Amino acid sequence: MIEVKHLNKWYGKHKVIDDINLTVEQGEVVVVIGASGSGKSTLLRCINFLEKPRSGTISIDGREVSAKTKKLHLVRREVGMVFQHFNLFPHMTVMGNVIEGLTQVKGMSRDEATAIGTKMLEKVDMLEKADVYPSMISGGQKQRVAIARALAMNPKIMLFDEPTSALDPELVGDVLLVMKKLAKDGMTMIVVTHEMGFAREVADRIIYMDEGRIVEEGTPEDIYNNPQNERTKEFLSRIL
Amino acid sequence: MSVWDFSIIPDYFTSFLPYAWMTVQVTVFGILVGLGFGFVFGLMRVSKWAALNYPAKFYIWIIRGTPLLLQLLLLYLGFTNIILLDKLPAAALALGIHNGAYIAEILRGAIQGVDRGQREAGISLGMTQAKVMRRIIIPQAFKRAVPPLSNQFIIALKDSSLASAISVPELLLHARQLGSSTFHYMEMLLIAAIYYLIMTTILTFFANRIEKRLRVSEARTV
Numbered sequence: 001m002i003e004v005k006h007l008n009k010w011y012g013k014h015k016v017i018d019d020i021n022l023t024v025e026q027g028e029v030v031v032v033i034g035a036s037g038s039g040k041s042t043l044l045r046c047i048n049f050l051e052k053p054r055s056g057t058i059s060i061d062g063r064e065v066s067a068k069t070k071k072l073h074l075v076r077r078e079v080g081m082v083f084q085h086f087n088l089f090p091h092m093t094v095m096g097n098v099i100e101g102l103t104q105v106k107g108m109s110r111d112e113a114t115a116i117g118t119k120m121l122e123k124v125d126m127l128e129k130a131d132v133y134p135s136m137i138s139g140g141q142k143q144r145v146a147i148a149r150a151l152a153m154n155p156k157i158m159l160f161d162e163p164t165s166a167l168d169p170e171l172v173g174d175v176l177l178v179m180k181k182l183a184k185d186g187m188t189m190i191v192v193t194h195e196m197g198f199a200r201e202v203a204d205r206i207i208y209m210d211e212g213r214i215v216e217e218g219t220p221e222d223i224y225n226n227p228q229n230e231r232t233k234e235f236l237s238r239i240l
Numbered sequence: 241m242s243v244w245d246f247s248i249i250p251d252y253f254t255s256f257l258p259y260a261w262m263t264v265q266v267t268v269f270g271i272l273v274g275l276g277f278g279f280v281f282g283l284m285r286v287s288k289w290a291a292l293n294y295p296a297k298f299y300i301w302i303i304r305g306t307p308l309l310l311q312l313l314l315l316y317l318g319f320t321n322i323i324l325l326d327k328l329p330a331a332a333l334a335l336g337i338h339n340g341a342y343i344a345e346i347l348r349g350a351i352q353g354v355d356r357g358q359r360e361a362g363i364s365l366g367m368t369q370a371k372v373m374r375r376i377i378i379p380q381a382f383k384r385a386v387p388p389l390s391n392q393f394i395i396a397l398k399d400s401s402l403a404s405a406i407s408v409p410e411l412l413l414h415a416r417q418l419g420s421s422t423f424h425y426m427e428m429l430l431i432a433a434i435y436y437l438i439m440t441t442i443l444t445f446f447a448n449r450i451e452k453r454l455r456v457s458e459a460r461t462v
Contacts, residue, residue, distance in 0.1 A: 050360050077366030087361035091379050101365035104375055146361075153365060 007056035018212035034209035080150030140171030273336020278343025303341035331403035350385035390447030
């Protein structure tokens with residue numbers, strides 16, 4: 001489904017992604033953990049080419065893409081992204097946010113798009129807020145709308161960049177619930193998160209990153225109960 | 241020397257009206273031209289292409305680094321062997337070119353002030369850079385630009401008085417001419433001041449209303 005090959009990314013003289021190789025199968029949920037600065041968010045952003053990697057390729061459905069590929073925006077349509085700070089468009093209503101990509105990128109009519117938008121907002125339980133502006137809803141609700149906006153494009157894979165880190169603790173649950181539902185429905189997902197409970201319950205595979213490298217990967221049981229790497233052990237002892 | 245006699249103010253007040261109208265014309269044309277220049281050069285300023293960025297930088301450097309009065313005289317007196325501009329178009333054009341540089345900077349600031357997550361969200365949906373600009377960034381930047389823009393419009397209104405230097409028949413010129421013929425400079429300049437205050441107050445009133453209305457539809461980002 002998605003295959004990352006020899007990905008490298010530098011910020012100046014600092015190597016943030018160090019020769020990462022990663023394959024994610026259709027329907028698989030991969031959770032990426034690691035200390036801040038370990039490169040996990042950068043990895044996600046490189047997969048979407050929000051950051052241009054220095055080298056390496058990414059294949060989506062067998063189609064190989066690199067930073068030099070022309071028309072990267074066509075590739076990004078296949079990849080849904082959910083941000084830590086939601087990044088909803090404040091000058092559009094909730095529904096406006098969800099259908100923006102459909103009308104502007106896929107060229108659908110407003111009616112067609114609204115029909116899909118309605119379904120998506122139902123999915124994240126936000127349909128009743130369709131006509132309000134983002135400033136009127138809570139952080140958790142914003143994030144659910146952001147998920148609906150990404151889903152509306154019918155992406156092949158969804159990337160979540162610390163989707164609950166900016167939320168008040170009592171709002172985290174609703175967002176995680178939506179994500180669990182998605183996973184259950186068979187969506188291919190890569191999730192950067194600190195929510196260890198979510199990782200244990202939903203992840204097919206957990207990846208531990210340190211200094212831009214994948215240090216250890218395995219099923220939740222492997223990682224939690226029997227970590228091999230010293231760094232992983234240390235990280236888990238701090239976070240669990 | 242003259243003795244102040246404020247009782248003559250009402251007698252002369254209405255004679256300023258056509259000249260106030262001229263001030264309005266110079267200002268409105270100046271602002272419209274300025275918006276055109278400002279929009280184009282503002283977009284060039286945020287471009288990552290040097291071929292667009294540097295000419296805009298150069299224009300802003302020249303305009304902000306020299307006095308408006310000089311720019312006005314240059315356009316009206318300096319370029320006579322290339323184009324002969326009438327007084328009014330020369331004044332309006334000079335005011336427009338001048339304000340264009342400031343408006344370009346205002347728009348650049350407003351565009352760059354939009355949270356970069358907005359751009360990323362648009363791009364992640366598969367939008368092209370141009371579409372992100374048009375649908376996501378500019379509508380938000382425009383709202384941010386309203387307060388500094390209205391401020392700039394008020395400055396433009398007051399700067400239109402410099403057109404008197406090339407004898408455009410506007411408020412200040414009329415005040416000075418009446419002053420010299422009646423020896424009541426103080427009174428005539430006061431009348432001009434009252435006209436300017438009325439016009440800037442009206443402008444401020446509408447600017448505030450627009451700001452308030454924009455705040456209703458949307459408030460905070462994030």
